[in-house]
Amino acid sequence: MLHGDSTRHQAVGRKERLACRRVVIARRDVRRGIAWATLSATAYSASAILGKHLLDDLRANDLLFWRFSIAIPVCWFVLAVRARRGGPKPLGVSRRPLIAVGCLFCYMSWIGFVALDHLDTSLYIVLVYVYPAFVAAAAPLFGQRIPLATWL
DSSP states (O other), X not given: OOHHHHHHHHHHHHHHHHHHHXXXXXXXXXXXXXXXXXXXXXXXXXXXXXXXXXXXTSOHHHHHHXXXXXXXXXHHHHHHHHHHXXXXXXXXXXXXXXXXXXXXXXXXXXXXXXXXXXXXXXXXXXXXXXXHHHHHHHGGGGTOOOOHHHHO
């Protein structure tokens, strides 16, 4: 084996090892993503059950006050910790969209609790988890193409 062949062989081996490492990391990321999505879905469903129970004693406005009074400081703490560890800066975006999204989320949460006050919890949860299909079905009306893989 010539010296050039040995170097080329080592380079190919290194490229293959890097490719394998990327696959392992990608698989780990997928598993992590599935775990986070499962935890999120479970917590969201539990919040609907707890919210329905609390709506027996509180109005939707009062429930939202307590929800956001607790959630806002917790979220800012998590964002600050992530920013210190090299994550995205929480105030690194322009203020208008940030405020608009916050207001929209508050409004959607209020509508959700008002709906939960009038529906069985099971029906509410089904509607909440089916809405992504509604979004995907309506996307072409707004010029968005949905890939076939998304539908599968």
